Amino acid sequence: MLISEKMNGALNEQIGNELGASNQYLNIASYFDGQTLPVLAGFFFRQSDEERAHALKFLHYVLEAGGRVALPAIEAPPATIQSAEQAVKMALDWELEVTRQINDLMGQAIEEKDHITQNFLQWFVEEQLEEVSTMDDLLAVVRRAGEGGLLFVEEYLDRLGDPHSGEGAG
Numbered sequence: 001m002l003i004s005e006k007m008n009g010a011l012n013e014q015i016g017n018e019l020g021a022s023n024q025y026l027n028i029a030s031y032f033d034g035q036t037l038p039v040l041a042g043f044f045f046r047q048s049d050e051e052r053a054h055a056l057k058f059l060h061y062v063l064e065a066g067g068r069v070a071l072p073a074i075e076a077p078p079a080t081i082q083s084a085e086q087a088v089k090m091a092l093d094w095e096l097e098v099t100r101q102i103n104d105l106m107g108q109a110i111e112e113k114d115h116i117t118q119n120f121l122q123w124f125v126e127e128q129l130e131e132v133s134t135m136d137d138l139l140a141v142v143r144r145a146g147e148g149g150l151l152f153v154e155e156y157l158d159r160l161g162d163p164h165s166g167e168g169a170g
């Protein structure tokens with residue numbers, strides 16, 4: 001096995017964290033769908049897919065490194081969302097939390113002189129910068145528009161395009 005038992009356990013935890021994020025985004029997407037805000041709903045459905053892809057990236061890394069995959073229990077996402085601002089704030093807080101988790105994993109890999117895992121985690125370090133900054137911008141736009149102006153937010157997201165597809169203005 002290329003990774004320590006401890007690292008194997010930590011990576012399994014992170015598979016659960018990413019799946020938890022995926023569920024959280026499904027919840028948020030459903031809230032926006034219920035509010036008839038299809039662009040915001042679509043944005044969060046895509047985020048959910050991405051988090052699942054992150055989970056699979058961790059899972060395949062564990063397999064490739066000869067570790068044992070063991071999925072942890074996944075906490076239910078908060079059931080009630082009252083406003084767009086609350087939903088996006090939740091998403092931002094979640095991304096900040098995931099950034100801390102990735103930093104902790106990286107810290108452990110450095111401590112263990114595990115360069116292979118450090119190399120693997122580097123992609124996630126960059127991804128978190130993008131995710132936090134995207135969510136931070138979205139929260140600012142939602143706050144400026146207010147709950148009555150969410151159609152402006154939809155237009156903003158439409159103009160922006162999918163930040164991961166390389167289309168749109170930026």
Ligand SMILES: [Fe+2]
Nearest residue numbers: 018021051054
């Ligand atoms: Fe993620």
Ligand SMILES: [Fe+2]
Nearest residue numbers: 021051095131
């Ligand atoms: Fe994320």
